[in-house]
Amino acid sequence: MKPPLFDYLVARSSEEAVKLLSEYPGAMILAGGQSLIPAMNFRLAAPAALIDINRISDLRRIDIVDGNVRVGAAVRHRDLEQNDAAFAANPLLRAALYHVAHVPIRNRGTTVGSLCHADAAAEMPMVLLLTGGWVTAEGPSGQRDIPAEEFFEFHMTTSREADEMIVSATFPGLPTGAGHAFAEFARRKGDYAIAAVGAIVERGADGVISSARIAACGISSRPVRLSEVEAALVDTKLSDDDIHRAGELAKQSVTAPDDAHATTAYRQHLLASLTRRVVRQAAGIMKES
């Protein structure tokens, strides 16, 4: 349970970190280390070099840009969770971060690191997808934005190129008057989700749903939007039948095979009931527009 040998490199700027990534093949970025270091302790990861980005002050910023929450690559989960401006722009962040491991882990683990780790059951990749967010990658030839839909490819696999570092993630603010909810089922508080669902719902003055975004994690090889559920909810008044149907439709999104934690049928049951719960909650806390 001791990590293998590695060269330790401290980057003083994101440009320097990107340069070091190219100079040291097999290097990995060290942010909070709360997933990487256990993987190294288990010898599941053996990077030749670690590039520590924790001393780059620019990457520790949380900025509200055009109403969106931009989170630097070295921002701790806990700092984002406790940031009032981020909460005002997008309260889903705090709601979801409460479910990410435990406070001592959130004190060091970074939100962008969790996105890059891309565990299929992790909460924050799902929230990035749910809110229509993106990450910003910096490589030798400059920066590019990668939408969440294109970033998460598979469990622990993203579309980041090996010579790129993700310097920030941007979570769009919620639309004015939109309702939101997040619900998770895990065997123990702080565990990865067996299933979790988030919802953003907008409803007109006549009570009719004008837009619905629903996303889930823990049920597939990556976080997924529940597009069929969204389509079925729009233009309804959220009757009990509408909500029941939404849960039934959600079941078809479960592709995770039976594993040590749950069977596929159990995950379908969980996803259906969590979907109904978040839709009701998102509609219930919605302000009149």
Next chain:
Amino acid sequence: MSRHEHLERSIPSTSADPKAEVTLTVNGVSVTREVSTRMLLSDFIRHGLRLTGTHVGCEHGVCGACTVMIDGRAARSCLTFAVQADGADIRTIESEAEEDGTLSALQQAFQECHGLQCGYCTPGMIMNIRAHFDSGEELDLSDEGIRELISGNLCRCTGYANIVKAVRRAAELAGKA
């Protein structure tokens, strides 16, 4: 460059066992040491500094036994490299009692309430609770709030009931209840 190149077994370039010098404050005392880059902070505290009050349980961040305070916040010392703590202010369980052995209020509460049996998890519990007490954040002293606070620290002896009592008692002793 292949995206999966980092998954291949690779070896560091500079030496057989890369080292770095670190200077940090531990329980108010400044220390400077040369460490292997791969040395975990938990091993540095126990083996480098001989402060064996910090316990090592799982070494992958699940059990919480190795919890210490890093710059005022509770953190897993097994999920931090000693080199990352360069310049940091570390506080361990050895900082709790007075030099003459007088227990801190938090330790007294654990003793009074029988909040420990084998004691292996206790240093991590105490440092986690200490960080929370000292943070200035509002304390939720309901059973649910206390269980949430200690949810990242596993205890295999007590069933937690007496630890919950101890946290509440400690808050009383510290004038926070």
